[in-house]
Amino acid sequence: MLKDYFCIICPNGCEITAETENGEILSLSGAKCKRGNEYVKQELIDPRRSIATSVLLLDGELPLVSVRVTNTIPKDQIFQVMEEIKKINLQAPVFSGQVAIENVLGLGSDVIVTKNVARKNV
């Protein structure tokens, strides 16, 4: 079976054709680098994605602060991770790199703050 993939690892967006039989890869073509082939192998067994969102910030100069996961998470658990992130809020000031949730849902990925936001002057 032949299937085409668009690699999402980098902006090159290589179009990779995978020839498979019973889930086994027979050949891969079209990737400009080896990360492309790794991406397709991963897609076949366990598709994973990165997500970015925001959490509520208390007493901050902004009402929200942006966060992201440090490692990719299983694609079918994106919405569960979103639910976990929605449960929390943070107290300003916050700093880029600060861990908001450690090892979210035991998936081996932390949720980290991606922006410095100062405390609001009152």
Add this chain to the structure above:
Amino acid sequence: MSNIEKSVVIIGGGPAGLAAAVELSKKGIEDILIIEREKTLGGILRQCIHDGFGLTRFGETLSGPEYAERFIEEVNKRNIQVITETTVISVTEDKVVTAASKNGLLTWKAKAVILTMGCRERTRGALGIPGERPAGVFTAGVAQAYINLHNTMVGKEVIILGSGDIGMIMARRMTLEGAKVKAVFEIMPYASGLPRNIEQCLNDYNIPLYLSHTVTKIHGKSRLTGVSVSEVDENLRPISGSEKEYTCDTLILSVGLIPENELSLTAGVELDQRTKGAIVDENFKTSTEGIFAAGNVLHVHDLVDFVSLEAENLADAVAVYLQEKSLPACTIGITTSAEIGYTVPQYVSGKKDFNLSMRLRKPLKNISIDIMQDGEVIKSLKLKKAIPAEMIKILINHKLLKSQNNLEVLVKC
């Protein structure tokens, strides 16, 4: 009103302005000022919370705020002067910069002015979509600011017009926040954004992308209630009888970006009708002496990494300009064949290596882009596939140029 003297005034503290400032400082230039109209530095990156930035530059994937922070930290470390919440209202040909701030009007006289104002979004008005004028019609960047900066959700049932990258990224963002994104419609027969965004922002969330379709009517009195969508023919005209109604409370427009050059015009900077940005030479010098431009104000980029790089190249030239009081004349023009939308720079000297940036007008396969001078190919780039969404960059060694005659960029299919 007395003018404060500055070596360099940088207008806009987004990715281009930040990179230019840091690079100038590295080259030993002091007395730099960045003027930013928002409260904080970072420009559009502040609201681009998704990741994927920095792969080219830092070899790792960062969110927009993290990418900006790397440069902001450097600006702070180098004690580069920054003034925020201050809007530049005019730049003159003799490089007097006037700005409005909470403390009234401020003016500076600079030896060099760097234009890094970025770009703005095309709006509904520019498209002239017929229908009512209800609330609920947003450009993608405005929706992104509401959701990512102001904690305000824009709607529940969403249609997106245009397949620009920001529109697709907002399709994913709104889906994650619980909205139902029904479809993305694109008038062209191909997507205008990157394939990776079609994959990870639309396909991942089962959001259909309809090519050769456009919104032909907007419905709703106070709030949007729906849109009519038609298929278009090869001349992009709606096909009668193909119209379908979609209910929605939100229409997001991701239909193009326009370099923000109102200030450039006050300084007499000549613009290129193709890029809507300044006409520049290999030093990013505009038609006005001592005024330079880079980043999205010059031409709309696909990746911020290339914006930073371009601004650094600009800064290197500005450093030479300040130290030597002039730059070599650039009289070699660059013409293109019909498949190419534009090139930047538009002029070169033939004495310095340069990066030629360009975009194709439509997707092409198995092409060769030939740079010609005096009827001979001096450089050639072969591409298996090329799309308008991706900027093409070709580094050209000046030794390849044998005369002062114009260069021609040709596409061979």
